[in-house]
Amino acid sequence: MIDPATLPQLAHARQDDFEVMRYQLIANDDILDDEFDAIIAAIATPIIAQTDCTLCGNCCHKLDVYLTPDDANRLSVGIHIPLTTLLTDTIRDARAVGEWGRFAHSPCRFLSDKKCTVYEHRPQTCRDYPVFTPDFRWMLDDMIDGATICPIIYETLCAVWDYVEHDLYGK
16 A cells, blocks of 8 residues: 555646546546446445555545544444534534534544544445545545545546547547
């Protein structure tokens, strides 16, 4: 796995490649979004499988974690903290049912030595991160930014670049 400390430098060095790729993919309407998302999933799946996130933890250090009321309830029950205490001490912007809140602490207070201490009860946004599909082509701005944080995103973008350059355009 790529050393997470070097990601910002690596991603910045590839910034122009990633921007060219973004432009090419947005301009290319020969491949339908669903078809392209299937290609992206095929590229990203082995990268995700071979990456040990417990060696990194950058996302837990640098990203806001958003929670739904269901996430807050699951976390409250799972870690045996009353929901009112969790809402007061841990979640900011908690509002009415159906709206989002987010963890009030950064890095995440449930992170210990790059490992999630509430892994079984973590919010859905943590479970899903990083998200490549649907609509990879239209999320590329966020993906390019995320390449400075997440080895999975960086390696996936590099692999997509290779695919675009060699397989899609035959260069």
